[in-house]
Amino acid sequence: MDFRLTSEQEDFRKGFVAWLEKNIPDDFDPSRRRSYETEEDLKRAYIDFQKRLSDGAYAGMHYPKEYGGQGKTIVEEAIVLQTLAATCFELRWPGVITHGMAVPVIYTCGTEAQKKMFLTKIHDGTQLWSQGFSEPDAGSDVANTSTLAVRKNDHYIVNGQKVWTSFAHVSDYCLLLVRTDTGSSKHKGLSYLLVDMSLPGIDVRPMTQITGEADFNEVFFDNVKVPVDMLLGAEGQGWQIAVTTLMFERVLGDVVMGAAYEKKIEKMIAMAQLVKRSGRPALEDPIFRQQIAGAYIEVQVLKYHGLRSFSRQLKGGVPGPEGSVGKLLWSEPNQRLTEAALGVQGIFSQIMGGAPWSIQDGFWQFDFLRSKGNTIEAGTSEIQRNIIAERVLGLPKDVSRASIK
Amino acid sequence: MDISLNKTQRDIAKEARRFLKKECPMEFVKEMCEDERGFTEDIWKKMADMDWMAMRIPESYGGIGMDLMDLNMVLEEMGRTVFPGPFFSTILLAAEAIVASGSDAQKDRYLPGIADGNLRGTLAMNEPDGGADTDYIQMAARAEGDDFVLTGTKVSVPDAHVADVLVCAARTESGNDPNKGITLFLVDPREPGVSVSPLPTMDSTRKLCVVEFKGVRLGKESILGERHRGWGTLKQVLQRAQIGLSAECVGGAERVMEIATDYAKIRIQFNQPIGTFQAVKHRCAQMYLEAESARSLLYWGAWAQDYGDEKKAAVAASAVKSYCSETFTHNASGAIQVLGGTGFTLESEVHFYLKRAKGNEMALGDPAFHREQVMGLLQTNGIDK
């Protein structure tokens, strides 16, 4: 057992940190809650920065060079992503689905032509993706997907509606889960289409979230003609692709989250030094000290659990349903962490960023609200616990899975 | 980076599970609860034959000098069976202290005996006014010429009634700073002036004693390590013991999760296994989540003791101790709930786990104490990334 990086990896990390210092955009300001006010500004900043990463040979570390990657290992990728998460999470935010889902899914299941068409453009920042799974009647029950794709000659004609589609309003393509077999129900007959968002018949309507931002959308498809060569994998195998590929990526996500949260703990400690309670720094209050330390410990749990799973994967292990543990470890503790942070703020906890008396530019007001989505997005906590109970512990199936063999 | 057990460690764990399954079924645990000494010479001898006592003792003193991580494999398994007796106190409290700062003569005198199973020891640290803190040492050791005279009371001393040697922390200089004036002594509990009384405890698999010192006179040769500077050793011993106890907690937390899960599969109510109900299945899933994630944290803490720097080792020990011990309590309580009325009986085995969990939670610094330690360390050292 060894928790350290090798000396080559450590050199690589240092090199990247040094590179980042020089290449971080001038208008990025970590003391602000957001450096980019509008979605368009943020998208532009993302694209520029991703281009720099690519030029600097830091994009897609573990993907082959022919697809815009660097031909290194997933360890270098983890180092890059951890460093970015701890330094400039915001700059990479519009690309989380693009890099976390679209890239691995296309790389593992795409045809050579699809890989050529998309991967390099994703790595150099030209292309952003969204993920269209959820529908009004297919949330947790993804298999209830009813958006239809009917094959007509060399096209699929797509009709239906997606919802909660993050980044659809800024994305160029969508990884769309559709039903290709009209007679099928549940998990059979689902397929993936790689859909150009500029096609006629697609209507994207942003939805405002409880944070006041509009990161996700409703997306309507009205007789959208998608070329058949944009089918990913075989027809009817969409479900399997979704499940297996995403498990691989999840582990990397846990490792990255750990690094991002550590940064938040630093921020919280700095805040507690600043904010007063009865005339003394809140950091002297034993209850807050307990809560901050507790939050730090939970972050270490996430970090080391993530690294342990990651290490298993490095040795060729295939991630299984126990990946649900990681999902629960980054979502639920983040709610406790942000709640503790607002607790430290006390009477200032209502003051929004930018206002007089606002603390840390309203970071925690936003983060507290945003964290409420964590236990819903990427599979709710209830669904994760069902998965652990049924697929890891072998408890009897819930009605929602009784049909799955 | 490689966060996996090596072959030796996996073998140790496998052997330990096999051994304990055979030698330490629940009937044995029950018997040992009633037993005044709390263990048998027979099992102690067999454990010595398996080299468990020798694992952490250097080769030059009859041991094998293995890592804490290696010993943890055995401790996790012991946690799974609520293993009774003075193994933990002898190995993680007494032997670690002697290895860390004993003179050659002291090591010669105790370590080979501990390694081959002939000697047992423990640590007399907690005092009535210290609560669950570990750094409150006020019992006086007054200098008289070359000798020291110990007077005072130590509480919650595990297994002192069967110990051949007590490592006792006392003050040779008054004050509140643990860094100054604490000295460790090696005391024979049969020494005049020492009285040891076991107390009835909730977790009767682990006997706790009150040890009274009434003018116990000790010569210089009884000082373990440096005079006035005992805290450095004690701190290190405590960190390792905290990790070791956490390994027990992880093993126990995992085992009660299994007991609950197995029961949920076979107990029928409303014409179906209760494990069908989400209220039950989510509880089981939570137990799995906590046990597995506690294990991940534990590995970090153990590795930090074996190979990390001092700062990392300190913050990890406190983080691990608070998280793993609370996890054990959560899981033991959860298992009782899943077992319903059955879980509430002495007939079921789960009560042993709950009682051990609560004992482990409070021992060697309770969770609140350790979170305060963590906070202090974060303030002085920052976050070690």
Ligand SMILES: Cc1cc2nc3c(=O)[nH]c(=O)nc-3n(C[C@H](O)[C@H](O)[C@H](O)COP(=O)(O)OP(=O)(O)OC[C@H]3O[C@@H](n4cnc5c(N)ncnc54)[C@H](O)[C@@H]3O)c2cc1C
């Ligand atoms: C911030 C955010 C971003 C998102 N981004 C995307 C995206 O980019 N693309 C995309 O496709 N989707 C996205 N989603 C949607 C997300 O995947 C769904 O919200 C989620 O799967 C839950 O579906 P639902 O909202 O329909 O809730 P429902 O499925 O209706 O669930 C409602 C409640 O019932 C519970 N429940 C449902 N079924 C069960 C069961 N079997 N057992 C126990 N409890 C159950 C749920 O846990 C939940 O608490 C996003 C959601 C959020 C909040």
Ligand SMILES: Cc1cc2nc3c(=O)[nH]c(=O)nc-3n(C[C@H](O)[C@H](O)[C@H](O)COP(=O)(O)OP(=O)(O)OC[C@H]3O[C@@H](n4cnc5c(N)ncnc54)[C@H](O)[C@@H]3O)c2cc1C
């Ligand atoms: C201290 C004590 C005193 C008692 N005194 C009396 C008494 O005087 N008279 C008497 O008649 N009984 C008494 N009982 C029995 C008590 O009423 C039962 O233990 C209780 O009803 C649970 O039944 P059970 O033990 O068979 O557990 P089970 O019914 O087997 O339940 C096991 C677990 O499954 C859960 N579970 C079961 N069904 C469901 C479901 N549909 N949905 C979700 N979860 C479910 C339970 O909540 C529990 O966690 C006593 C119990 C105790 C602990």
